[in-house]
Amino acid sequence: MGTRRDFLRLTALAGTSAIASPLIANPKTENKPIVISTWDHGVVANTVSWDILKKNGTALDAVEQGVRVVEADPRGTTVGVGGSPDRDGYVTLDACIMNHKNQCGSVAFLQNIEHPISVARKVMEETPHVMLVGEGAYQFAREQGFERKELLTEKSKEAWERWLQSSEYKPVVNIENHDTIASLALDSQGNLSGACTTSGMAYKMHGRVGDSPIIGAGLFVDNEVGAACGTGVGEAIIRTAGSAIIVEMMRAGMSPQDACKAAIERIIEKHDDVSNLQVGYLALNKEGEYGGYSVLKGFTYAVRSSEVDEYLNSDYSL
Ligand code: GLY
Numbered sequence: 001m002g003t004r005r006d007f008l009r010l011t012a013l014a015g016t017s018a019i020a021s022p023l024i025a026n027p028k029t030e031n032k033p034i035v036i037s038t039w040d041h042g043v044v045a046n047t048v049s050w051d052i053l054k055k056n057g058t059a060l061d062a063v064e065q066g067v068r069v070v071e072a073d074p075r076g077t078t079v080g081v082g083g084s085p086d087r088d089g090y091v092t093l094d095a096c097i098m099n100h101k102n103q104c105g106s107v108a109f110l111q112n113i114e115h116p117i118s119v120a121r122k123v124m125e126e127t128p129h130v131m132l133v134g135e136g137a138y139q140f141a142r143e144q145g146f147e148r149k150e151l152l153t154e155k156s157k158e159a160w161e162r163w164l165q166s167s168e169y170k171p172v173v174n175i176e177n178h179d180t181i182a183s184l185a186l187d188s189q190g191n192l193s194g195a196c197t198t199s200g201m202a203y204k205m206h207g208r209v210g211d212s213p214i215i216g217a218g219l220f221v222d223n224e225v226g227a228a229c230g231t232g233v234g235e236a237i238i239r240t241a242g243s244a245i246i247v248e249m250m251r252a253g254m255s256p257q258d259a260c261k262a263a264i265e266r267i268i269e270k271h272d273d274v275s276n277l278q279v280g281y282l283a284l285n286k287e288g289e290y291g292g293y294s295v296l297k298g299f300t301y302a303v304r305s306s307e308v309d310e311y312l313n314s315d316y317s318l
Helices: 041-053 059-072 116-126 134-143 154-164 234-239 242-251 256-270
Strands: 034-038 093-098 104-110 131-133 181-186 192-198 219-222 226-232 279-285 290-294 300-305 309-313
Touching (some): 034 041, 034 059, 034 279, 034 290, 041 059, 059 192, 093 116, 093 219, 104 116, 116 131, 116 192, 181 226, 181 279, 192 226, 226 242, 226 256, 234 242
Antiparallel strands (some): 034 300, 093 192, 219 226, 226 279
């Protein structure tokens, strides 16, 4: 059982005053504002979010603006532009956002729009609904002024064409699962928000939707308690209502770290074979304490506050 919480220093962070992470914040010194985000692309997302948070901006703006940078980066094959297509060659995007008032918005199976996270925010703020999918989500985005964009890059197209030669759906742990950019923030007002956005599992069935746009699965925020988000095989996260149960376990008194671990153990209990099933969770509570945990080795996340600028390997079960 590997539970060592390794510390990685990114060269990008060289020169910053990274210190051991405060899993347990000192109750006398509130650990806010703070932002935590999944995977290595979480480092750049946090940089953008931190610029907003340190100027007393809102957690909602911070998480939205942070993940937008990752959506726009064509080098990433798991989010937004450059995302791997489904088995039929279509890039289909899922995203959701949730604020401190339990308001939330979501889009799924959205094509040809660069920033699904901002469409999700518009669903939250401009409609009576929570979720729009497919053509309806696209029409709404266009009405809201989002431009049509081709998201399939030459690199992603070539990789898909190579994949077509075997057409075997066999996601590679920590590579094709290295998917969602999910971000949780606590702002200087003490309010929590979260965002997550992905192109989903590479070469999924056309029409497949993962956990990332499902409130309570890929993301959940309760401003009285804390927030949680997930990454990895979305089906396993949906089956166990991952982010919602983490928040409920924090409500019952667990630390973010213990709650993430318990939710991962639930996945392991409910699946016959998790040897190729990676899921990672992050959680952040009202005090600014945070944690991360995954099924398998290899899940990483980034943390940014006035005291911490870190890129970490999460603890894991197997
Ligand atoms: N976690 C992203 C997905 O399964 O689509």
